[in-house]
Amino acid sequence: MEWKLTDDRPIWMQLSEQMARRIVAGQYPPGSKLPPVRELAADAGVNPNTMQRALAQLESDGLAVSNRTAGRAVTEDAAAIESVRRTMARRITKEFLSAIADLGYTREDALALLKEEEDTHG
Secondary structure (H helix, E strand, C coil): CCCCCCCCCCHHHHHHHHHHHHHHCCCCCCCCECCCHHHHHHHHCCCHHHHHHHHHHHHHCCCEEEECCCEEEECCCHHHHHHHHHHHHHHHHHHHHHHHHHCCCCHHHHHHHHHHHHHHHC
8 A cells, every 4th residue: 555644744644534535435345354553554654553543533433443352444334434435525625626716717617627627538
């Protein structure tokens, strides 16, 4: 897995968001076992405690469940996964609309650009 970490926000938060994105995108299907903390931490090049905090956030967000003997797994609650997925999509949409407005485009212009991009690269 490729991890993209920056210095602008806490690492654990970035890790949690990237894991959440992988869950909602289906890379980790509902009910699937997540890799162990140490394996994920080594893969990301971070301290296991940092990864532990990121995974605890996934649990708090309802995307992961913990079993002391079997490790962590992705929740089987499809509604919880879809809720996080829609929240992420809304945030991305707001960021896009804000950035496009900064360029002087209207929402209608933004829709036209999206349609044009879809037609070109569909």
